[in-house]
Amino acid sequence: METPWEYRFSCRAQAMKSSVIRELLKLTEQPDIISFAGGLPAPEVFPVEAFQRASKKVLAENGPKALQYGPTEGYLPLRQLIAEKCSQPGYQVQAENVLITSGSQQALDLIGMTFINRGDYLLVESPTYLGALQAWNPYGPQYVTISTDDDGLDTGDLEKQLRKGPKFIYVIPTFQNPLGVTMSLKRREELVTLADRYGVPIMEDDPYGKLRFEGEDLPTVAALDNKLRGGKDSTVSNVVYMSTFSKTLAPGMRIAWVIAPPEVINKLVMAKQGTDLQTPTINQYITYEVAKDGFLEEHIKKIVEVYRERRNVMLEAFDEYMPEGVTWTRPQGGLFLWLKVPEYMDTVDIFKDAVEQKVAFVPGISFHADGSVHNTMRFNFSNSTPEMIVEGVNRISMVIKKKMKR
Amino acid sequence: METPWEYRFSCRAQAMKSSVIRELLKLTEQPDIISFAGGLPAPEVFPVEAFQRASKKVLAENGPKALQYGPTEGYLPLRQLIAEKCSQPGYQVQAENVLITSGSQQALDLIGMTFINRGDYLLVESPTYLGALQAWNPYGPQYVTISTDDDGLDTGDLEKQLRKGPKFIYVIPTFQNPLGVTMSLKRREELVTLADRYGVPIMEDDPYGKLRFEGEDLPTVAALDNKLRGGKDSTVSNVVYMSTFSKTLAPGMRIAWVIAPPEVINKLVMAKQGTDLQTPTINQYITYEVAKDGFLEEHIKKIVEVYRERRNVMLEAFDEYMPEGVTWTRPQGGLFLWLKVPEYMDTVDIFKDAVEQKVAFVPGISFHADGSVHNTMRFNFSNSTPEMIVEGVNRISMVIKKKMKR
Numbered sequence: 001m002e003t004p005w006e007y008r009f010s011c012r013a014q015a016m017k018s019s020v021i022r023e024l025l026k027l028t029e030q031p032d033i034i035s036f037a038g039g040l041p042a043p044e045v046f047p048v049e050a051f052q053r054a055s056k057k058v059l060a061e062n063g064p065k066a067l068q069y070g071p072t073e074g075y076l077p078l079r080q081l082i083a084e085k086c087s088q089p090g091y092q093v094q095a096e097n098v099l100i101t102s103g104s105q106q107a108l109d110l111i112g113m114t115f116i117n118r119g120d121y122l123l124v125e126s127p128t129y130l131g132a133l134q135a136w137n138p139y140g141p142q143y144v145t146i147s148t149d150d151d152g153l154d155t156g157d158l159e160k161q162l163r164k165g166p167k168f169i170y171v172i173p174t175f176q177n178p179l180g181v182t183m184s185l186k187r188r189e190e191l192v193t194l195a196d197r198y199g200v201p202i203m204e205d206d207p208y209g210k211l212r213f214e215g216e217d218l219p220t221v222a223a224l225d226n227k228l229r230g231g232k233d234s235t236v237s238n239v240v241y242m243s244t245f246s247k248t249l250a251p252g253m254r255i256a257w258v259i260a261p262p263e264v265i266n267k268l269v270m271a272k273q274g275t276d277l278q279t280p281t282i283n284q285y286i287t288y289e290v291a292k293d294g295f296l297e298e299h300i301k302k303i304v305e306v307y308r309e310r311r312n313v314m315l316e317a318f319d320e321y322m323p324e325g326v327t328w329t330r331p332q333g334g335l336f337l338w339l340k341v342p343e344y345m346d347t348v349d350i351f352k353d354a355v356e357q358k359v360a361f362v363p364g365i366s367f368h369a370d371g372s373v374h375n376t377m378r379f380n381f382s383n384s385t386p387e388m389i390v391e392g393v394n395r396i397s398m399v400i401k402k403k404m405k406r
Numbered sequence: 407m408e409t410p411w412e413y414r415f416s417c418r419a420q421a422m423k424s425s426v427i428r429e430l431l432k433l434t435e436q437p438d439i440i441s442f443a444g445g446l447p448a449p450e451v452f453p454v455e456a457f458q459r460a461s462k463k464v465l466a467e468n469g470p471k472a473l474q475y476g477p478t479e480g481y482l483p484l485r486q487l488i489a490e491k492c493s494q495p496g497y498q499v500q501a502e503n504v505l506i507t508s509g510s511q512q513a514l515d516l517i518g519m520t521f522i523n524r525g526d527y528l529l530v531e532s533p534t535y536l537g538a539l540q541a542w543n544p545y546g547p548q549y550v551t552i553s554t555d556d557d558g559l560d561t562g563d564l565e566k567q568l569r570k571g572p573k574f575i576y577v578i579p580t581f582q583n584p585l586g587v588t589m590s591l592k593r594r595e596e597l598v599t600l601a602d603r604y605g606v607p608i609m610e611d612d613p614y615g616k617l618r619f620e621g622e623d624l625p626t627v628a629a630l631d632n633k634l635r636g637g638k639d640s641t642v643s644n645v646v647y648m649s650t651f652s653k654t655l656a657p658g659m660r661i662a663w664v665i666a667p668p669e670v671i672n673k674l675v676m677a678k679q680g681t682d683l684q685t686p687t688i689n690q691y692i693t694y695e696v697a698k699d700g701f702l703e704e705h706i707k708k709i710v711e712v713y714r715e716r717r718n719v720m721l722e723a724f725d726e727y728m729p730e731g732v733t734w735t736r737p738q739g740g741l742f743l744w745l746k747v748p749e750y751m752d753t754v755d756i757f758k759d760a761v762e763q764k765v766a767f768v769p770g771i772s773f774h775a776d777g778s779v780h781n782t783m784r785f786n787f788s789n790s791t792p793e794m795i796v797e798g799v800n801r802i803s804m805v806i807k808k809k810m811k812r
Contacts, residue, residue, distance in 0.1 A: 003607055003644045005669050008573065010545070013520040016676040043470035051473065055461040064449035067457065067656035102508055105683040113544060114419040134680040138519060139416070167414065201409055238409045250473035252687030263411050270422040274540040276682065277511040281658035283686055 012138045024351060028360035034392035037360040039177070039335060040383040042310075045303050046250045047290065054289035058282065066282040072273045073265070074100025074257075075284035081292055082257050086243070090231040091223040097259050099268050102279045104207055104256040106272075107242040108135035111203055113271045114264075116141045120167040125153050127338075127367035127376070129177045129205065132170060141167070143369035150329065152176060152183030155190035162198040168240075169195055173221050175208040175334025178367045178378035182332055185218055192225040195238060202239045207247050207256075208334035210300050213308035215332045222259065237261050245287055247335065248300050255279065255287045306382075307335070313386040314379065314393060321397035323404060328379075335382040338364070340375055341400060347377045350399055359395040418544045430757060434766035440798035443766040445583070445741060446789040448716075451709050452656045453696065460695035464688065472688040478679045479671070480506025480663070481690035487698055488663050492649070496637040497629040503665050505674050508685045510613055510662040512678075513648040514541035517609055519677045520670075522547045526573040531559050533744075533773035533782070535583045535611065538576060547573070549775035556735065558582060558589030561596035568604040574646075575601055579627055581614040581740025584773045584784035588738055591624050598631040601644060608645045613653050613662075614740035616706050619714035621738045628665065643667050651693055653741065654706050661685065661693045712788075713741070719792040720785065720799060727803035729810060734785075741788040744770070746781055747806060753783045756805055765801040 006014075028037045058066050073079065079098040086093045101107040108131065116122070118140035124132070126145035133143075144161050147154045153171055162169075171191065173183040183191070195202050204221045219227075222241040229236055237260065244256035258268060272278070290296070311331065318328055318339070328339040339361075341347065347363040354360060364376025381389060412420075434443045464472050479485065485504040492499045507513040514537065522528070524546035530538070532551035539549075550567050553560045559577055568575075577597065579589040589597070601608050610627045625633075628647040635642055643666065650662035664674060678684070696702070717737065724734055724745070734745040745767075747753065753769040760766060770782025787795060 001602070001605070002642060003605065003667075005607075005667065008521060008607055009673060010519065010521050010523045010526075012523075013673045013677065016673060016680075038475075040475055043474050046470050046473045048465060048469035048473065051469070052462070052465045055465065056458070059454060059458045059461065063454035063457070064452050067452045067454065067658040068449050069444075069446055069657045102682045102686075103684075106681065109681045113416070115414060115416050117416045117418075120416075131680075131683070138677070138680060196407070199407070199409065201411070201414055236408060251475045252473040254682070254684070254686040261409075261411065267415060267419045267422060271419065271544070274422075274537075274544060275512065275515045276508045276660070277537070278509075278660070280508075280660040280686055280689055283689065 015137065024348070025362070027355045030358075033355070033358045033360055034384060034388045034395070035360045036379040036381070036384060036392060037362050038383060039380055041247055041251060041335070042306055042382050045306050047299050050290045050295060050299070051250070051286065054286045057289055058285045062285060066285040068281060070278055070281035070284070072269050072278050074098065074279060075281065075288060078284045078288040081288060085296070086241075086259060088219060088223045091226045093259055096262055097265060099258045099260075099265050099272070100279050100284060101256045101258060101272070102276060103246060103251070103254040104205065104242050104244045105131055105135060106276070107256055107258045108132050110258070110268045110271045110275065111240065112136040112139045113275070114267045115167055117167075121164055123161050123166045123169040124369050125171060125176065126369065127178055127364060127373070128170065128369060129172055130366050132205070133369055145369050148176070148179060148181065150181050151187055152181050153187060153191065155187045155194065158191065158194050162194055162200055166200055168201045168203050170203045170205065171221065172205045174206055174218065175211065175331055175336070177208070177334070178336050178338055178362070178364065180329045180331030180334055180337040182218065188218065188221055188224050192221060192228050192238070196225070196228060204239050204241045206241065206243045209243065210248055211304055211307060211335070212333040213304055213311060240264060245291065248296060248303065249287065249290060253283045253287055255283055310381040310384065310386060310389060311337070313389045314381045317390050317393035321394050323397065323401050325404065326400060335380055337379050337381065339377045339379060341377070342404070343375050344405065345403060346374045348374070350377070350396075350403060353399045353403070354396050357395045357399060359392045361396065421543065430754070431768070433761045436764075439761070439764045439766055440790060440794045440801070441766045442785040442787070442790060442798060443768050444789060445786055447653055447657060447709075447741070448712055448788050451712055453701075453705050456696045456701060456705070457656070457692065460692045463695055464691040468691060472691040474687060476684055476687040476690070478675050478684050480504065480685060481687065481694060484690045484694040487694060491702070492665060494625065494629050497632040499665055502668055503671060505664045505666070505671050505678070506685050506690060507662045507664060507678070508682060509652060509657070509660040510611065510648050510650045511537055511541060512682070513662055513664045514538050516664070516674045516677045516681065517646065518542040518545045519681070520673045521573055523573075527570055529567050529572045529575040530775050531577060531582065532775065533584055533770060533779070534576065534775060535578055536772050538611070539775055551775050554582070554585060554587065556587050557593055558587050559593065559597065561593045561600065564597065564600050568600060568606055572606055574607045574609050576609045576611065577627065578611045580612055580624065581617065581737055581742070583614070583740070584742050584744055584768070584770065586735045586737030586740055586743040588624065594624065594627055594630050598627060598634050598644070602631070602634060610645050610647045612647065612649045615649065616654055617710055617713060617741070618739040619710055619717060646670060651697065654702060654709065655693065655696060659689045659693055661689055716787040716790065716792060716795060717743070719795045720787045723796050723799035727800050729803065729807050731810065732806060741786055743785050743787065745783045745785060747783070748810070749781050750811065751809060752780045754780070756783070756802075756809060759805045759809070760802050763801045763805060765798045767802065
């Protein structure tokens with residue numbers, strides 16, 4: 001007889017339902033659609049030639065090693081390179097604090113596995129990154145949301161929430177996904193001070209921090225926490241920091257990393273060993289070759305130029321086409337911005353009509369851990385040409401205008 | 407103040423302890439040691455040139471696509487190629503039944519996440535693959551072990567265990583790790599019949615099946631299950647089948663796969679999405695280029711020749727050096743064989759002395775889910791030259807002789 005598989009699935013798997021939003025987003029895969037929905041970097045700026053040179057070199061000089069199993073922690077020269085690149089004055093990162101992961105998504109999963117007990121409370125921004133919720137939901141946490149504004153996470157709201165005894169705080173301080181906003185220096189300092197006062201660890205997710213179009217770089221939350229502790233090196237820290245090469249080199253390589261105190265790295269390594277043994281050896285060798293000797297920094301400049309123009313074009317198109325009552329964020333970097341329509345409107349409805357007009361975005365509801373907000377939408381500007389941006393924004397504005405009350 | 411991290415870890419992470427065995431195995435990483443401990447393929451037979459050609463071609467022709475995000479299910483041409491290669495007469499695999507994973511270790515983890523509730527019973531062979539236990543332990547199962555002999559899993563013992571209501575049966579039928587033995591055709595048929603009778607799914611792990619040195623290929627358990635159901639295609643099956651390119655091409659690429667009915671693939675895809683989003687795009691493009699057009703089959707012939715010689719040399723060295731009272735398996739393929747010393751001996755003790763003599767193996771206790779057997783040891787023969795094998799076996803035999811009662 002047939003196997004009734006659905007009765008064999010774990011409670012974890014039973015709870016994984018294909019969401020309405022995910023089903024809707026499949027519609028955006030049609031080739032003739034202008035999509036602001038994904039989070040894709042622009043393939044035009046992938047450093048293909050650098051990857052060609054690096055692959056050739058790695059296979060010629062280190063073929064058998066690069067194709068063999070490697071350590072779970074990652075390829076040591078790459079860990080050293082990342083430690084150097086992430087060190088800041090007064091914040092020294094060591095290779096032993098670095099774990100290479102298969103994309104930031106795996107860092108989130110390993111954090112879930114290592115920290116979350118069923119029922120634990122987690123503090124997250126409202127809205128927050130959808131992929132973090134997807135990584136953690138199987139571990140059964142509950143979420144407490146913290147409000148945000150143009151300066152990022154609202155630290156005025158934070159202390160009250162910290163007293164609820166959360167397992168950790170998750171924050172994307174720079175060019176937040178989905179908001180595009182950046183946490184001010186003052187708020188970053190308040191965050192590390194309050195988190196330290198209550199002994200609650202911070203998970204800092206920083207995939208976009210290097211993609212700044214304008215304004216001054218801010219210290220990471222990890223670096224500020226380090227300063228609070230008297231500028232020791234990163235072996236003592238209240239922060240687990242995550243970043244990636246997906247947005248600065250290429251996501252198809254799946255090379256990201258975690259920086260944390262050795263006792264945390266230790267547990268994450270054990271979790272990773274059971275999960276996928278190691279990140280592909282050859283990808284680590286190649287990424288090391290591409291990123292070293294200053295290439296990464298030079299390449300980021302090119303990306304920033306392209307994305308800055310696209311953001312500018314999108315903001316200008318919004319200014320030109322969007323009706324009154326619609327507002328949006330003005331990100332200083334990253335890949336996304338966030339748009340609000342009047343409260344009586346539902347962006348899932350707008351999405352359905354927009355797709356008929358061959359244009360797409362992500363309805364904001366997916367990014368709210370409590371599923372409470374219906375009038376927001378996330379736009380990606382990195383993966384469409386300026387011409388497509390103008391045309392797409394125009395089409396969406398017409399859909400919105402049609403649905404607006406006169 | 408410092409963060410007391412150990413109190414923040416989940417119960418799952420608290421339970422991950424660095425095992426005595428793992429600490430011991432670190433000793434085997436000394437460069438001057440002859441190690442039969444790992445499960446490494448021979449780097450001398452990695453098809454480095456084929457990977458060079460394929461990388462060059464992929465980056466020249468499809469650079470931006472290969473470096474971009476891709477679907478969680480995997481690169482469609484690779485899924486199609488695997489479906490073709492795994493199809494047998496009377497057993498047709500479709501691309502929709504194939505999920506690409508980041509090594510077989512990830513397949514095991516996704517199965518754990520998708521099937522295991524805390525406290526579930528799992529049927530496993532005694533001994534079984536250590537990595538499966540590592541992948542599943544965080545999900546909190548209990549194990550029921552089934553005895554094995556030279557014909558693999560003992561189906562005489564199976565029905566009694568099936569009546570205990572296990573969530574699934576996990577089996578490595580061909581060139582089992584750690585035993586090296588292969589389940590006979592008769593037992594495979596009994597396994598699928600009994601599992602079907604009790605409605606209990608089978609997880610078939612088959613990383614070594616193509617590495618046969620002698621004897622006839624046997625149908626996979628998945629194919630026999632299919633036959634039992636009247637030879638329909640693989641969309642209806644009681645088996646989740648796993649295999650990998652790690653042992654036939656190169657483990658550093660981390661490309662493996664699962665074959666299962668679509669409803670299972672669906673859940674595994676959702677689990678994978680939260681876990682690492684996708685297996686690296688470029689690795690899938692390159693592996694596809696290398697494996698197609700018959701290269702894989704030609705290359706496997708070369709590997710088989712090298713490994714057959716090494717197995718022969720190891721068996722001959724055992725015959726020559728091992729004292730009476732020591733017995734071992736005679737695998738027809740794969741990477742491993744299994745050795746038993748008299749029951750009064752402890753192979754952890756032997757290991758410690760062996761490492762002092764600059765030679766290593768894995769004490770068998772790690773492969774027993776119930777940790778009950780102390781007089782066994784696993785030998786890998788793929789990753790040492792014939793000369794090293796003779797020398798290493800000689801050294802270990804001397805350690806054993808010294809510890810034997812006269």
